[in-house]
Amino acid sequence: MSSSAPSDVALIRAEIRRRKRRDLWFGALGVLALALALLTVVTLFINMLIDGWARLTPEFFTSFPSRRAGQAGILSAWVGSLLVMLVTASVAVPLGVAAGIWLEEYAPKHWLTDIIEININNLAGVPSIIYGLLALGLFVYTFGLGQSIRTAGLTLALLILPMIIVATREAIRGIPQSIREGAYALGATRWQMVRHHILPYSMPGIFTGVIIGMARAIGETAPIITIGALTFIAFLPPAPLVGTPPFVNFEWLSAPFTVMPIQIFNWTSRPEAAFQQNAAAASVILVAMTLMMNGLAIWLRYRLRKNLKW
Amino acid sequence: MDPSRGAISELPIKAEVRNFNFHYGEFHALKDVTMPLCERKVTALIGPSGCGKSTLLRSFNRMHDLYAGNRYGGEIILHPDQTNLLDPRVDPIEVRMRLSMVFQKPNPFPKSIYENVIYGQRVRGVTKRSVLDDKAEEALRAAALWGEVKHRLHDMAFALSGGQQQRLCIARALATDPEVLLFDEPTSALDPIVTASIEELIHQLKEKVTILIVTHNMQQAARVSDFTAYMYLGELIEFGYTEEIFIKPRDKRTEDYITGRFG
Ligand SMILES: Nc1ncnc2c1ncn2[C@@H]1O[C@H](COP(=O)(O)OP(=O)(O)OP(=O)(O)O)[C@@H](O)[C@H]1O
Ligand SMILES: [Mg+2]
Numbered sequence: 001m002s003s004s005a006p007s008d009v010a011l012i013r014a015e016i017r018r019r020k021r022r023d024l025w026f027g028a029l030g031v032l033a034l035a036l037a038l039l040t041v042v043t044l045f046i047n048m049l050i051d052g053w054a055r056l057t058p059e060f061f062t063s064f065p066s067r068r069a070g071q072a073g074i075l076s077a078w079v080g081s082l083l084v085m086l087v088t089a090s091v092a093v094p095l096g097v098a099a100g101i102w103l104e105e106y107a108p109k110h111w112l113t114d115i116i117e118i119n120i121n122n123l124a125g126v127p128s129i130i131y132g133l134l135a136l137g138l139f140v141y142t143f144g145l146g147q148s149i150r151t152a153g154l155t156l157a158l159l160i161l162p163m164i165i166v167a168t169r170e171a172i173r174g175i176p177q178s179i180r181e182g183a184y185a186l187g188a189t190r191w192q193m194v195r196h197h198i199l200p201y202s203m204p205g206i207f208t209g210v211i212i213g214m215a216r217a218i219g220e221t222a223p224i225i226t227i228g229a230l231t232f233i234a235f236l237p238p239a240p241l242v243g244t245p246p247f248v249n250f251e252w253l254s255a256p257f258t259v260m261p262i263q264i265f266n267w268t269s270r271p272e273a274a275f276q277q278n279a280a281a282a283s284v285i286l287v288a289m290t291l292m293m294n295g296l297a298i299w300l301r302y303r304l305r306k307n308l309k310w
Numbered sequence: 311m312d313p314s315r316g317a318i319s320e321l322p323i324k325a326e327v328r329n330f331n332f333h334y335g336e337f338h339a340l341k342d343v344t345m346p347l348c349e350r351k352v353t354a355l356i357g358p359s360g361c362g363k364s365t366l367l368r369s370f371n372r373m374h375d376l377y378a379g380n381r382y383g384g385e386i387i388l389h390p391d392q393t394n395l396l397d398p399r400v401d402p403i404e405v406r407m408r409l410s411m412v413f414q415k416p417n418p419f420p421k422s423i424y425e426n427v428i429y430g431q432r433v434r435g436v437t438k439r440s441v442l443d444d445k446a447e448e449a450l451r452a453a454a455l456w457g458e459v460k461h462r463l464h465d466m467a468f469a470l471s472g473g474q475q476q477r478l479c480i481a482r483a484l485a486t487d488p489e490v491l492l493f494d495e496p497t498s499a500l501d502p503i504v505t506a507s508i509e510e511l512i513h514q515l516k517e518k519v520t521i522l523i524v525t526h527n528m529q530q531a532a533r534v535s536d537f538t539a540y541m542y543l544g545e546l547i548e549f550g551y552t553e554e555i556f557i558k559p560r561d562k563r564t565e566d567y568i569t570g571r572f573g
Contacts, residue, residue, distance in 0.1 A: 178417040
């Protein structure tokens with residue numbers, strides 16, 4: 001037996017080499033696929049940056065759109081986007097988180113909740129224009145909310161609600177059952193268990209879901225066009241905070257508006273090259289905003305998860 | 311017939327399991343279990359894996375109510391007030407406020423050591439700092455952890471070693487002043503030294519509380535318990551003084567298990 005050992009070793013080594021070659025192949029393929037995907041995105045972004053570079057000035061942020069490309073800016077667009085996002089977040093986050101918690105911690109597990117679960121997952125895949133049509137019928141015509149910031153905010157809230165519900169549920173499922181049992185065993189009520197444990201421990205996951213949802217919403221164009229955002233707005237909505245009591249003012253909710261992607265869409269449909277530059281510059285800003293939100297999501301998740309290891 | 315048998319029934323009883331049956335869906339996991347828990351004594355539940363020890367233990371604090379599909383019948387009477395813990399009219403929260411449980415795997419919350427210990431007080435709505443501080447110290451002392459953590463009460467519980475985490479969980483269970491302590495294999499994940507310290511702890515704790523402990527370790531059962539219940543396939547085969555169960559078991563199955571002739 002010992003005399004045959006050397007040849008065995010050689011065989012084993014050849015075998016390992018052969019298998020490792022395949023390992024290498026797959027590794028190379030993976031890198032290639034990744035490089036291709038990244039390269040496309042980076043090329044697009046650099047292209048936009050080159051086109052729009054000259055327009056990325058402070059005035060670009062503080063000017064209203066204009067018939068003259070050189071004086072046009074994105075003031076009404078970014079303010080509009082910001083306010084719409086504010087409405088979206090304040091509606092979608094509490095609703096989505098509450099729905100997610102209810103489904104995970106409260107709902108009895110039977111066929112009805114199964115159907116709800118399947119449909120929430122399906123909703124996340126519905127094309128956004130469908131939400132626009134729904135919103136047009138419901139918010140604009142039925143409820144008479146007008147073609148306003150609140151309609152846009154509500155529409156996008158509907159759009160990202162399933163994402164937030166799904167993210168919330170995923171985050172909650174990551175919490176071990178032993179934590180729940182530990183809390184209940186000490187006499188906690190269900191709400192105390194949710195309030196003291198489920199909510200705080202699922203926060204990182206929920207945050208991430210919310211920010212990724214918002215990043216998606218901020219770039220949405222189709223549903224916003226459907227509900228009738230204006231493409232040319234040369235004024236700002238009434239300020240939400242005012243100098244006299246009660247210091248808050250909700251008139252902005254019913255103001256007409258535009259948002260970043262619509263401003264971009266509007267400029268790209270103009271024949272003049274100067275407007276194309278504006279579109280490129282605005283796109284760079286929109287992409288940068290989205291990337292920043294995603295970056296924030298990753299950072300937050302990292303920060304908040306540090307204390308949660310099970 | 312058996313004189314010691316008569317003696318048990320004359321001891322002060324803290325709780326009594328009567329004709330208890332338990333079903334996981336269609337599976338009949340516990341069959342007509344009847345046994346007492348003597349006051350301020352340690353009762354050990356032993357038996358081969360899957361015989362229903364955890365199921366019985368978790369019935370005491372109504373853990374099974376958290377999951378759909380579990381059915382049970384019979385009574386667990388808590389003395390002196392004769393409350394039937396299993397009565398649907400008795401709120402499981404009330405039951406869990408009177409009986410504390412320590413789980414097999416340490417399960418501290420991802421919070422500070424301090425917040426872990428006083429969690430039972432928090433859910434009871436206690437907010438006064440001095441009360442909470444006193445409770446925390448008292449419970450950590452009782453769980454023989456105070457010396458190790460008194461300077462780092464606000465560190466995360468996960469920073470503790472496994473044995474310290476388990477003692478933290480014991481402290482957490484003690485901080486609610488339970489009448490009965492339920493332990494489900496509390497030392498199965500710990501080394502012999504920590505195990506010895508926890509056994510010592512159990513020995514001290516029985517001055518104040520009634521203890522029911524599930525264990526796989528025969529020596530542990532022999533060391534810490536006053537009474538032993540041997541379970542097999544969902545049935546309570548034998549219950550009695552630990553010395554009697556270990557020295558002269560009456561049932562052949564108990565004897566086989568204790569002498570290790572059993573898988
Ligand atoms: N959630 C459940 N659903 C269905 N059957 C279960 C469930 N939990 C336990 N059982 C079954 O009930 C029986 C008793 O389980 P139990 O956990 O009480 O055993 P145990 O004596 O604690 O075992 P171990 O020593 O391995 O912890 C086993 O046959 C087990 O398969
Ligand atoms: Mg068990």
